[in-house]
Amino acid sequence: MTTYRLLKAKINYVVKTGMLLVLLSASMCVSAQQALVTGQLPPEFSGKSVKITLINYETRDDKVVQEVPISRSGKFTLIIKLKQPEIFDLGVDNSSLLQVLAKPGARIHLQINKDAIQVTGSKETQYLVAYEANRKKVFDKYLKRTYDSSAVAVKSGDAARIEYWNAEHEKASQAYKAELAKWVEQPFFINSLAAVHHSIRWNSETDIPLMDRMVAIYQRKYPKYDLTRQLVNKVNATKRIAIGAVAPGFVSADTAGNKVDLKSFRGKYTFVEFWASWCPPCREESPTLVRLYNGYKDKGFTILSVSIDKNTNAWKNAINKDGYTWPNVCDLNGYGGPTAALYTVTAVPNSFLLDKNGRIIAKNLRGKELESKLAELMK
Numbered sequence: 001m002t003t004y005r006l007l008k009a010k011i012n013y014v015v016k017t018g019m020l021l022v023l024l025s026a027s028m029c030v031s032a033q034q035a036l037v038t039g040q041l042p043p044e045f046s047g048k049s050v051k052i053t054l055i056n057y058e059t060r061d062d063k064v065v066q067e068v069p070i071s072r073s074g075k076f077t078l079i080i081k082l083k084q085p086e087i088f089d090l091g092v093d094n095s096s097l098l099q100v101l102a103k104p105g106a107r108i109h110l111q112i113n114k115d116a117i118q119v120t121g122s123k124e125t126q127y128l129v130a131y132e133a134n135r136k137k138v139f140d141k142y143l144k145r146t147y148d149s150s151a152v153a154v155k156s157g158d159a160a161r162i163e164y165w166n167a168e169h170e171k172a173s174q175a176y177k178a179e180l181a182k183w184v185e186q187p188f189f190i191n192s193l194a195a196v197h198h199s200i201r202w203n204s205e206t207d208i209p210l211m212d213r214m215v216a217i218y219q220r221k222y223p224k225y226d227l228t229r230q231l232v233n234k235v236n237a238t239k240r241i242a243i244g245a246v247a248p249g250f251v252s253a254d255t256a257g258n259k260v261d262l263k264s265f266r267g268k269y270t271f272v273e274f275w276a277s278w279c280p281p282c283r284e285e286s287p288t289l290v291r292l293y294n295g296y297k298d299k300g301f302t303i304l305s306v307s308i309d310k311n312t313n314a315w316k317n318a319i320n321k322d323g324y325t326w327p328n329v330c331d332l333n334g335y336g337g338p339t340a341a342l343y344t345v346t347a348v349p350n351s352f353l354l355d356k357n358g359r360i361i362a363k364n365l366r367g368k369e370l371e372s373k374l375a376e377l378m379k
Contacts, residue, residue, distance in 0.1 A: 033083055035102035037090075039110035041074040045092055050076045053089045055099070057199050058230040058237075060346055061336035062089065084225050085193050087128070099128040101194055127194040134183050142176040143169070154284055162284050163367035169281065170366055177203045181210055191217055196231050200346045204238045205363070211235045237344050243363060247272065247354050250339045252306065252329035255316055260329050262304065266358050269377055271303045271370070274340065274350040277318035278309070282349045286322035288367055292374060293326055299378050300356070302326060308348060310334045 039050070051067045065088070070076045080088070085103045089096050090110075098117055101124035102108060108125060111118040119126045146169035153161035184190055184198045195214060202211065215235055218228040240248055251261045262272070273289070275282035293303050307330040309315035319328050331337030335346055343352070353362040353373065365373055 032104050033081060035080045035082060035104065035106040035108065037078040037080065037100060037102065037108045037110065039076050039090075039112060041070055041076070041092075041112050042114060043074055045070050046072045046074050048092050050078065051091050052078055052080065052100070053091070055087050055089055055197075056230065056336075057087075057196055057227070058233045059336060059341040060200075061333075061341070085124075085222075085227060087194070087197060087227070098132065099125070099197060101125050101128060124192050124194045127189055127192055128197055131183070131189065131194065131197060135180060138176055138179050138183075142172040142179070146172045150281065150284065154280065159287065163288065166281065166284060166366045167369060170364055170369075174203065174206075177201055178206065181207055185210065190214060191221070193218075193222060193225070193227055196227050199231060199234050202234075202238055202344070204242045204344075208239065208242070211238065234344065237342070241343055241352065241360065241363075243360050246357070246359050247352060248342050249358075250342055252331055252339050254327055254329050255319065260304070260327050263358070265302060265304060265354070267300075267356055269301045269356060269374070270354040270358075271301070272343075272352045272354060273303060273305045274308060274343065274345045274348050275305060276308045276348050277311070277314040279348045283318070283322060285349060285366055286324070288370070290323050290325075292371060296374055296378055297326075301374060301378065304329070306330070306339055308334050308337060308340050308345065 037052070041050075047070065049067050049069050051064055053062050053064045055062050066078055066080065068076055068078055070092070080102055082102060082104055085101060088100045088102060089098075090100050091097055097112060098110070100108060100110075101122060103122070103124075106122055108119065108121040110125075117129050119129055146165055150162070150165040150169060153165050180198065180201060181203075184195055189195050190213070196218075199211075212235070215232055218225075218231050222228045239245070247262065249262050251259050254260050262270075271289075273282075277283075289303060293301070303324075303326040305319075305324060305326065305328045307315050307318075307328065309318075309330055310332055312330075312332060315328075315330050315332075329339070331339050334340070340346075343350070349364070349366070351364055351366075352360050353365055353370075355361050362373055
């Protein structure tokens with residue numbers, strides 16, 4: 001009798017265990033409209049949560065789609081609903097770790113260490129990791145020095161040094177984007193959906209041939225995907241703000257809630273400045289803008305500042321502190337706001353100098369370059 005009971009108990013245990021394994025296995029099954037993303041993070045991430053955000057390359061109106069806790073051992077599991085390939089940002093504590101290109105039915109595993117990321121189950125995600133690794137190297141090569149030197153200059157309070165490093169930063173930024181574009185042109189990358197990620201850093205004056213080449217590839221290989229639609233729209237938007245084009249019109253609210261229409265600035269040279277209260281390079285340029293505005297406001301020049309802030313108080317406090325007395329507007333929606341999207345603004349500072357007819361005649365002028373251009377125009 002005892003033997004029978006023991007045998008029955010063992011059978012029940014095996015059956016229950018088997019059912020549990022089946023249930024666990026079923027829970028990890030991925031349908032045709034899902035992607036499974038699992039990962040292993042270093043121990044210091046345990047107890048936190050992983051957030052995955054759908055990236056919109058057309059408008060940068062990115063949306064958080066899921067957030068899950070990280071286990072004590074550093075593991076996490078995400079099951080993403082999707083009908084076609086999409087690119088997501090995966091991050092912890094509002095810091096991005098990497099971009100993930102997920103396809104329906106995919107099972108992606110990420111081994112994330114301090115200095116390396118290993119990816120299995122998605123070659124496109126491997127491409128995105130490789131792109132970001134290269135981008136960081138190129139950033140260190142061109143931009144890190146200018147960022148660090150600008151910070152030192154600001155602490156010194158030396159206006160000449162600040163202006164010098166602002167100009168050096170703009171030159172470095174152009175070199176940075178040019179070298180990134182060369183990497184993107186590699187056949188393995190430009191022919192993959194991962195290449196759309198580079199559109200965040202396009203330079204409309206030099207990258208148009210690359211843009212057109214990518215559109216041709218995407219429309220041939222991926223005609224029905226939303227990433228292709230976003231790419232095409234992003235290219236068209238980028239061409240809209242090329243030098244020589246009439247600046248796209250917009251209406252936005254000022255600090256008092258009044259509507260300000262860009263068309264109302266026709267008849268004056270207008271400096272459209274995209275900035276934010278939290279942007280050090282933007283704030284460093286404030287004294288120069290104040291001086292130039294006061295010097296030329298009675299000679300046919302004005303400024304329209306467009307903030308990408310999300311915090312009303314931070315935006316208004318920065319205006320008062322820096323002495324901006326010209327029109328200031330803000331959609332209060334960051335990079336996802338309609339005005340920033342219209343001008344494909346994905347980084348600040350970003351600026352456009354318009355002639356009296358509203359046509360773009362220069363972009364991203366700062367310091368002495370802006371001063372020289374205005375002196376030329378105001379003769």
